Amino acid sequence: MYGSGILRGMGVTIRHFVTTYLDDLKWGFRRHIPDEAFPIRQGIETRGVYTVEYPEEKLAMFERFRFVPFLVIENHDHPDPARQGKDWCTACGICAKVCPPQCIWIVRSSDPETGRPVTEPENFFIDIDVCMNCGLCAEFCPFDAIKMDHDYELASYDRTSAHIFDKARLSKEFRYWQAIAPTRAQEEADARGGWDHKDVIKQKEKEAKAKAKAEAESTE
Ligand code: SF4
Ligand code: SF4
Structure with a gap:
């Protein structure tokens, strides 16, 4: 009809x-x-x-939603006091190299006595007006130290310095990443071999091997 x-x-x-x-x-x-x-x-x-x-x-935000990156830091109540609030970033600079619009600046720390570079960022900046939320920095980071955030409410009346996020503004505890992306966090932890930072896991493995070797030698 x-x-x-x-x-x-x-x-x-x-x-x-x-x-x-x-x-x-x-x-x-x-x-x-x-x-x-x-x-x-x-x-x-x-x-x-x-x-x-x-x-x-x-x-409700889906897990793989990505906005301006954030930097992972150790939980402030980490069982090892030396690790509390520590940066996961080692200032290797890979994220800054792969960032297509080149909106990441990293200031590497240096030893106050020797002046030699230390594997920690003294500061870390991202120009969030230039960042295009591509996620390449997070994909390429070998230490799982930079992650794409879900926080999209970043508007402000200041279009200059307020949109250059520094290390303090970018840093968020590891538990935040576990909360917003539990599946990804679990996959990454499985790939690393534990929930700790890659370097901590390596150090633990090294110590376990040394201990096993020492025990084996003492029984011979
Ligand atoms: S790639 Fe990762 S560890 Fe290297 S500087 Fe960037 S955030 Fe830090
Ligand atoms: S999300 Fe893309 S554009 Fe933004 S800082 Fe990372 S690599 Fe650069």
């Missing part, structure tokens, strides 16, 4: 219109409880049309 497609289309629209209000009534005030309502109402099970009332409400 001529016009049946139009009627069917209008039927779909009306159905969505009605189910939107029915779903609102079903959820009542619970629709504003993020942990309860959001995963369902923003997922494939949602019914009707659901408007996210940003900034009061926010879309």
